[in-house]
Amino acid sequence: MTQTKHLHIGLSLAPTWQSGDAWRQLDSNIEGIFTADFAVDLARRAEAAHLDFVFRPDVCCVNETLLEQGSGFASLDPSILLAAVAQHTSRIGLVSTVSTTFNPPYVVARQLQSLNWVSRGRVGWNIVTALQGHENFGLPAMPGADERYRRAAEFTDVVRQLWCSYPGDAVLIDRAEGRYTDAARVKPIDHVGDHFRVRGPLNVPTFDARIPLIQAGASEAGRDFAAAVADIVFAPTPDLQAAQDLRTDLSQRALRHGRDPGDVRLLPGLSLYLADTREHAREIFMQTHARLDRVRKLEQIREMTGLDLRAWPDDRPITPADLPPPPPSPASRTHSHLLRRLLERESLILAELLLRPEVISAAHWQVIGTAEDAVESIRTWAASGAIDGFIAAPGGSVQSIAIFLEQVMPRLVEVGLFRSKYRHETFMEHLQQTND
Template sequence: MAHRPDKHMVLSIFMITAGYHYDSWTMPGSRVEELGQFGLVKEMAQKAEAAKLDIMFFGDVSSAGRIPGADPTVSGHYEPFTTLAALSQHTSNIGMIATASTSFYEPYNLARLMAGLDEMSNGRAGWNMVTSSVGHENFGISEAGSSEERYRRATEFADVVTRLWDSWADDAMVCDRQAGIWADPQRIRPLRHTGEFFDVQGPLNMRRPVQGRPVLVQAGSSAAGLEFGSRFADAIYTTQPVKEDSMAFYRQFKGLVSGQGRNPESVKVIPGIVPILGATEKEAQDVMRNLGDHVNMASGRYLLENRLEMKLDEIDLDERIPASYWQQGPVKQSKSRWEVFRHLSEDKGYTLRELILEHSRGHGHQWVAGTPSKIADVMVDWFESGACDGFNLNAPYIMGGFDAICDLLVPELQNRGYFREEYEHSTLRGNLGLERPGAWDKQPASALQA
């Protein structure tokens, strides 16, 4: 009898409405004219929910980029909170993760936005806590600050937000009409927080969120990012194109989580993957070739320049990036993704054209072209090898690439017992198998600082 796993993968899908593969929006049949319209994301959300996916994930940035409008792929077409609040009314089980920057929000308004989304979705909200290296020019901030400083702010930010959510005991609302007591002030704790970045009196002016705390997600892989993630996150998104590296990352991260006195099982490691699917191997290779044929080498060069923080205009497409260019690492961009391309160029001998193609396909993430069975083999191997707890799925093009994930890949994983056929719970915490944290009154006195 075939092996049946005793637990299933976490599957999240990136709601990248222009398609993850750069320039796939230029293909006939793309939905590029609809970018920013509700109907498009509603259709995607409902497909993702029909496939029983755990999470739909909305990334976000607060800047139109160096050349506004140059590329629609990773752009803020959809503001996550308003979009997810609307989508919560058209879905019932799928988790909804909103990206919001600890560099630009304040803890009090972020805590309220997330608590509101958790209520509107009946316990399906999650927050991707990012620190931002771009966009400060839109917030009256002269420069982004070092990664170390941004993560210091993020740490204080997340600490204040979680304590705001915890400030109402679950039974604070007593609604005693006879006694005229709506909520018991003794069951609501102020914060009286004074820190390096924030002064927040608290308490929150909303009752405790449905999930206690909405799910916390982290997406940075630097040392400071991992430290932050291991302390707060319930899940971590990461860029891991190589299985052995992902296994090492998994062990390291779970070790850090244990070091924080937390249960490593309760934090999910979720690398990205770009499945380029076809019903047959030939069909998948044709899809990949077609996607590659649509890559605009001029904008591809520009996007790679941004990723690598290098000027590449004098390098011929069929040359390699000179070794000297790699001597200085990135200042703003993710070091781990930069390292992926350094390795391909320096160790594997990729030309600039090959690097642009690779960047267009995966943005540094693992991509696999093939049948559902071939791609499921890779995913199962990673999962069984301790390289991940699941995947963040990036559809290479919209809508066909998204449909193929939901209609071909997910059923393959379901048939093998690696993915659910029905939602087990109505909350995101429930579906991820995470506990609901207690409010201030259920925590050790040392955690309260009130």
């Protein structure tokens, strides 16, 4: 009998369970947001369920207008937080987000390689070109998306060269001969490109476990970049068809880059609002989004699609004919495309649109229901062959996290879709393992 291929599963460490109004619940642990405790606790529970990794998204700015109603984007630096998590875990992968638009590649190569040593080979790098924050880095405006990707490609190339510049096995520590390193094997990279000039070598030797790369933007340029370098694509795919289309496209692009399509793993985000009954789950979802900032959402819809719904009655359906031509350069082409796609495919009234994942949760696949509903949805998506796993983002309450880790995960093991224990030590090895 052929074994079912296991999924690769990550858990978001962004406090999604505190988003919207969920932070106001008594047990939300919002007071702990600037400590490492909650992330450590969650990572340990995720490790007990043998997840591939925990994942910390990040931005380099704070939105003051959001702070009145929630923590907004204020958060600890992800690599520092994960260094703390590394001390209390031993197997689970630790994915940090670092932007290629705002940082120098030498610093990033060094930080991530340091984290790789501290965690004994468990780091992943979520490469983002970022959507906002230029004003904090002396830039007059956010560079255009294509320019950000050109810089990201060169940046990633420099980081990878630096990671090869001081091979870990060049360190000899030969006390008898007095030789610390075989210095002839430590080489400058002498990189001179459009964006960077970096001599190298890196001042940290390479830990003996490659750092997996994760990428998220799904515009043409984003997919091409992902197909060239990524081990994981973190995808916003609100429905199965979107995931299937993205899978087909990524596979073709991977082949064009001379890579095995199986090495470009597609992991959609999965928003989970879980409770003991469907009614309760729906209630949690509605409560979470009860104070949804309507003005801000309508502005976001206008920016992404050009469609101005400010004077639109809540109950009037929006049809494809209402859509104006797309705006020329939206901040995220991925999210603009997915929102337009939704409006072209379904005739929604405004009240419905304002609760769809394309508007409220970065266009992720979403399950509002019981543990069994989540398992069924995951089984259907896995059976389609479109996905290699997912990144879970439990929302609405801490209960959603507990149900995911304690009920959904064991069921996925039972049905043969997930490992029953770790076989390996490093993050890359977890990704390469496809069954028990």
